[in-house]
Amino acid sequence: MKGQVIASLKAVESIIQTGALPVNVKWFIEGEEEIGSAHLGEFIKKNAKLLEADFCVNPDAGMINADSPTITYGLRGLAYFEVRVFGPDRDLHSGLFGGTVHNPAQALAELIAGMHDKKGRITLPGFYDKVRKAGKAERADIARLPTTPKHFLKQTGVPALWGEPDYSPEERVSIRPTLEVNGLLSGFTGEGSKTVLPAWAMAKISCRLVPDQDPDKIYKSLIQYMKKNAPKTIKWDVKNLHSAGTAITERDSVGVRAMAKGLEQVWGKRPLFKREGGSIGVVVELQKYAGVDSVLTGFGLPEDNAHSPNEKLHLPTWKKGIDAFINMFFSVE
Amino acid sequence: MKGQVIASLKAVESIIQTGALPVNVKWFIEGEEEIGSAHLGEFIKKNAKLLEADFCVNPDAGMINADSPTITYGLRGLAYFEVRVFGPDRDLHSGLFGGTVHNPAQALAELIAGMHDKKGRITLPGFYDKVRKAGKAERADIARLPTTPKHFLKQTGVPALWGEPDYSPEERVSIRPTLEVNGLLSGFTGEGSKTVLPAWAMAKISCRLVPDQDPDKIYKSLIQYMKKNAPKTIKWDVKNLHSAGTAITERDSVGVRAMAKGLEQVWGKRPLFKREGGSIGVVVELQKYAGVDSVLTGFGLPEDNAHSPNEKLHLPTWKKGIDAFINMFFSVE
Numbered sequence: 001m002k003g004q005v006i007a008s009l010k011a012v013e014s015i016i017q018t019g020a021l022p023v024n025v026k027w028f029i030e031g032e033e034e035i036g037s038a039h040l041g042e043f044i045k046k047n048a049k050l051l052e053a054d055f056c057v058n059p060d061a062g063m064i065n066a067d068s069p070t071i072t073y074g075l076r077g078l079a080y081f082e083v084r085v086f087g088p089d090r091d092l093h094s095g096l097f098g099g100t101v102h103n104p105a106q107a108l109a110e111l112i113a114g115m116h117d118k119k120g121r122i123t124l125p126g127f128y129d130k131v132r133k134a135g136k137a138e139r140a141d142i143a144r145l146p147t148t149p150k151h152f153l154k155q156t157g158v159p160a161l162w163g164e165p166d167y168s169p170e171e172r173v174s175i176r177p178t179l180e181v182n183g184l185l186s187g188f189t190g191e192g193s194k195t196v197l198p199a200w201a202m203a204k205i206s207c208r209l210v211p212d213q214d215p216d217k218i219y220k221s222l223i224q225y226m227k228k229n230a231p232k233t234i235k236w237d238v239k240n241l242h243s244a245g246t247a248i249t250e251r252d253s254v255g256v257r258a259m260a261k262g263l264e265q266v267w268g269k270r271p272l273f274k275r276e277g278g279s280i281g282v283v284v285e286l287q288k289y290a291g292v293d294s295v296l297t298g299f300g301l302p303e304d305n306a307h308s309p310n311e312k313l314h315l316p317t318w319k320k321g322i323d324a325f326i327n328m329f330f331s332v333e
Numbered sequence: 334m335k336g337q338v339i340a341s342l343k344a345v346e347s348i349i350q351t352g353a354l355p356v357n358v359k360w361f362i363e364g365e366e367e368i369g370s371a372h373l374g375e376f377i378k379k380n381a382k383l384l385e386a387d388f389c390v391n392p393d394a395g396m397i398n399a400d401s402p403t404i405t406y407g408l409r410g411l412a413y414f415e416v417r418v419f420g421p422d423r424d425l426h427s428g429l430f431g432g433t434v435h436n437p438a439q440a441l442a443e444l445i446a447g448m449h450d451k452k453g454r455i456t457l458p459g460f461y462d463k464v465r466k467a468g469k470a471e472r473a474d475i476a477r478l479p480t481t482p483k484h485f486l487k488q489t490g491v492p493a494l495w496g497e498p499d500y501s502p503e504e505r506v507s508i509r510p511t512l513e514v515n516g517l518l519s520g521f522t523g524e525g526s527k528t529v530l531p532a533w534a535m536a537k538i539s540c541r542l543v544p545d546q547d548p549d550k551i552y553k554s555l556i557q558y559m560k561k562n563a564p565k566t567i568k569w570d571v572k573n574l575h576s577a578g579t580a581i582t583e584r585d586s587v588g589v590r591a592m593a594k595g596l597e598q599v600w601g602k603r604p605l606f607k608r609e610g611g612s613i614g615v616v617v618e619l620q621k622y623a624g625v626d627s628v629l630t631g632f633g634l635p636e637d638n639a640h641s642p643n644e645k646l647h648l649p650t651w652k653k654g655i656d657a658f659i660n661m662f663f664s665v666e
Contacts, residue, residue, distance in 0.1 A: 076428060080526040089490030094513045095409060095611030098541050099505035100485050102495035105514035105536070106445060113446035116439065152433050157422030162435035162566040172432035180427045181438035182529050183520035188537055193413040193575045195539055196515050203438070204521055206528055208431050233495040242526040278428030 008265055011330040021329050026053060030282045033060070037281030044289040051290045055255025057328070059321075060280055061296035062306070064146060064272060066317050069263035069324065072296035073256055074174070074275030075283055077209035077246035079218040080182075082239040083108070083226070085201045091187070092197040101197065102233035105186040108201040111236075114229055115179055115205075120164045122179045122207075124221040125228070130212045134175045138251060141273040145170050174275035178208045204241075208277060215243030244279040249293035254333060259295045262328030266320050271297075297324075344663040354662050359386060363615045366393070370614030377622040384623045388588025390661070392654075393613055394629035395639070397479055397605060399650050402596035402657065405629035406589055407507070407608030408616055410542035410579035412551040413515075415572040416441070416559070418534045424520070425530040434530070435566035438519040441534040444569075447562055448512055448538075453497045455512045455540075457554040458561070463545045467508045471584060474606040478503050507608035511541045537574075541610060548576030577612040582626035587666060592628045595661030599653050604630075630657075 014022060028051065032040055044051060061072040087104035088097070117123055134142070149161055152169040163172040172178070182205065187198030207218050219240045230236050249256055251273060263271040276296075283294040299321035305311045347355060361384060365373055377384060394405040420437035421430070450456055467475070482494055485502045496505040505511070515538065520531030540551050552573045563569050582589055584606060596604040609629075616627040632654035638644045 078428075078528065080528070082526075087489075087491055092489060093611065094511070094515065094539060095411075095506075095541055095609070097485070097489055097506060098513045098610065099496050099509055099511040100494050100502040101489050101491045102493075103513050105517045106449065108517075109442040109445035109514065112439060112442035152430070156420075156425060156430055156434050158420055158434045158566060159568055160435075160566045161433050162564075163432050169433040173428075173430060176432055178427070178432040180431045180436050180528075180530055181442065181519065181534075182427065182527060182531070183522045184438045184441075184517045184534060185522040186514065187516035189516045189518040189535070193537065193539065194515060195411065195413070195513075197513055198515070201514075201517060202522070204526065206427060206526065208428055231495075233491060233493045235492055276428070277431065278426070 008327055008330065011326050014330065023329055023332050025329075026051070028056070028282075033280070033282065037285070040281055041285045041289060044285050048290040051286065051292060053292045054332070055249070055253065055258075056286055056292050056294040057255065057259065057325070058280070058283060058294045058296045059298045061276065061298040062300040062302070063298065063317070064302070066301055066314060067267070068146070069267045069269075069271040070297065071256060071259055071263070071271050071273050072276050073251055073273060074211065074248040075246065075279050076174070076177070076275070076277050077213065077215060077284070078206060078242065078244040078279055079209060079215040079240075080204070080206040080242040081219070081222060082241055083111070083203045083205055084237045085111070085230075086199065086235040086237070087233075088197065088199050091199050094195040094197040098197055102231060103197060104234055105198055105201040107231065107234045108186070108203055111226070111229060112181060112203060112205075115225070120162060122177070124179070124218070124225045126221050126224075127177070127218065130214065130217070131177060132211045132248070134171070138175070138273075139171065141251075142170055142174065143168065145272055145274055173277040175210060177210050177213055180206055180208075182206055209246050211246045211248040213246060215245065219243075244281070245284040245288060247280075247283045247287050247294065248275070249295060253293060255293060255295040257333065258328050258331040259297055261331035262324045262326075263297065265327040265331075266324045344659050347663065356662055356665050358662075359384070361389070361615075366613070366615065370618070373614055374618045374622060377618050381623040384619065384625060386625050387665070388582070388586065388591075389619055389625050389627040390588065390592065390658070391613070391616060391627045391629045392631045394609065394631040395633040395635070395637075396631065396650070397635070399634055399647060400600070401479070402600045402602075402604040403630065404589060404592055404596070404604050404606050405609050406584055406606060407544065407581040408579065408612050409507070409510070409608070409610050410546065410548060410617070411539060411575065411577040411612055412542060412548040412573075413537070413539040413575040414552070414555060415574055416444070416536045416538055417570045418444070418563075419532065419568040419570070420566075421530065421532050424532050427528040427530040431530055435564060436530060437567055438531055438534040440564060440567045441519070441536055444559070444562060445514060445536060445538070448558070453495060455510070457512070457551070457558045459554050459557075460510070460551065463547065463550070464510060465544045465581070467504070471508070471606075472504065474584075475503055475507065476501065478605055478607055503607075506610040508543060510543050510546055513539055513541070515539055542579050543608075544579045544581040546579060548578065552576075577614065578617040578621060580613075580616045580620050580627065581608070582628060586626060588626060588628040590666065591661050591664040592630055594664035595657045595659075596630065598660040598664075599657045
């Protein structure tokens, strides 16, 4: 049935007979997605009434492969910080002063090392307080995804995976929050050796957040950690550089159910359900400012070279996607 | 007695009467000191017989102040390394992979944090095995130095001093070995935020060594530490970049005693005795290859701007220094 329109007979008949869709559709076209959606939140806030809807269908997700229709119902948020540790008032000669002052690069390393316990859990005070627990059904659906430990090993090239032992790698990147060091800088970093005892050390540190964590509270949690753990031998500073909220749509909500049925009618199988590790501004802000939940799906394949040279669309999959959307409209209960 | 020659009458009379010094003097002029003494060791090895001596007087040290003649009888050595930790085979998106792989910047921080215990002692296996213990008399002399904790606080500008609680700050920079982080580099270090999960992280790490520690053994000790503590989730590499041996001259040796007497005759007080935190190639190599111990002293003052614009000499102190050397020659037992 390559390239064949396979929307259900009932759906096609209904359109022919009534000349209309069985639901009202509002189009919301977001033109700022690739530049960080700077004015989007303000627009949604001002036009919340206009944007009222039972749910939003957002096609900005993809498929795992051409045979696996996929619904994305959750996105992680972000809290991004710059941590600086200050020691002596200038770089010192390590021979003349080494041993008497707390090396700020070492102090920073000690603070970073303490941010996870031995099981890979984050130790910032209250960090997990608001994490919404995934239920058995959700975790069972995550287990259906083909992103096995072997997949992650191959994708990353690490000698062994790492992370919270009570969660699968796919769960660790979707339903669990993380804390990552994105950058480190201190002292002499060129070729060869220089016996400097650096005046300061810097780390870029960011957390991927899950519902219902709040980036502002995570900032406060980091400040609390620093106050509790930073020794008196150094000074420190934390800059709150960037944040993004989390988003989640209930898996049994009207939108997810309609989209799942639409996909199933075309592919002949139940779709996969996943949460994404990254963030999409419009999903977060529609939920936050207009109370509209999004269902994400899409018909791009991993091999489509999205945003890259030779970007392509697989036409048979694209046409199946059109059919799935038609069926979705007729599956809204 | 500003500018007045005050060598002892006995010494001056002896020179007038005999036209000679009471000891044989060999001059050894080292012209490579400021460029790392690259060919010096080889020269000393080849000419050990020519350089035979009871002791070497090396004027490449300084005074703490114009009223405090000072003898330096020991120098710390150096072992300098570059440690790299490797995680994924390329930089990753922290949203897609964060939580499943051991962030190499975090792993490096954990390894660095483990290199000291809570008391500031270094945890590399066998690190302290060869450290020569300072006796009561030596520590009493170190306690006479004016480099109080207050002095170190003022010199460094840190909020509080740090280090092994059983040793004074002056002891920590002289009779105790150290391990310092000289540099850190990983991931994104520019302005703003980038959610990279870095592929690798690097630290420059160096140890100041004391007699009788050996830089090669310290390298092995670091390798042992890494083998024991580096997790299987990362790969690592240690480069041995640079090393320098330690040097020490017994405080009751013929040279130190003669120099002390020479200084005391001019300043009218017992000199201060100290070990330096840094390294001087010729001292180490004369001891290692020719078996000649050095006594270091000097008449430069902290305010002389050594190696800087407006470098100067305090002439009255310089002339007292000449007298002290004359008296030293006549004090050799």
